[in-house]
Amino acid sequence: MEVKIDDATTDDLPAIAAILNEAIETTTAVWYDELRTQDWMDAWFELKRLKGWPVLVARFDGRVVGYASYGEFRPHAGYRDTMEHSVYVDTSVRGTGIGRKLLAALIERARTNSVHVLVGGIADENTASISLHRALGFEEVARMPEVGQKFGRWLTLIFMQMVL
Template sequence: MIIRPAQAGDATAIAEITNAIIRETLITFTTIERSLDSIASDINARGAAYLVAEVERQVLGFATYGPFRSGPGYSQSREHSVQLSPKARNQGAGRALMTALEDVARSEGVHVLVAGISSANPGAVAFHAALGFEITGQMPEVGFKWGKRLDLVLMQKILAQD
């Protein structure tokens, strides 16, 4: 397995992964599928902070981060996303992506990575806990999808001590 920076040409594979998750699961609260152009734009804008896991030239997952909240007081905090195709789950791709993403974040001066996780995805809570993230809050019923009200579990990891 290779972990490498995403390229605009990876947008199709990334769209297949993320749009299936949007269509078929409660892992994300969004119902709007991502376009190839929007994904390619994110890849270009985020640079080293957009990684893919590749096996035999096939993208099986990705991890990236973006702003946590607006304003200069949050400039050292980022919210991340890590998503895998079904065939990549439980194969170490998620851990490899997150380890590499944390390294990128540290090199870019990020102090805290935040995870916003759907309560319908307890596996992601366990995954993040195994990586050293801690639950810092739960926001009841802030998500709504498929007629269901869902909680948002907030987790964070402090990457470096000042």
């Protein structure tokens, strides 16, 4: 399976939105309900560009099948070298190594950009994401029982981090 990791362009935004919106509608990977519009994606991508935060995409067979990015962890100067990241893979190709490739590439980019810590906020029921992060060297550093909710049930958040 020939998968290429690239920096995203504006042409990739509809595909990124489709992957994200599927996760919003059907999973507890994200804890909001509003689907992302093209305008929202444009503003998101422009902020990433202005801040120098990467948006990486995985391309396979001529289409975008996943993406990964990071951005501010908390909006205070003291946290400036810590980034919170996310990684999403299209349902059709999950379990084929793309999430691992994307996250590994994002870690490398973070190192290049002198990020000191990467943090992932993950629902404790998201075993795929937890395993992926553990496989790449992240460790669980916090667990916050029932701090969120979706689909009518309480959700527990864990933070996994890697000091780069």
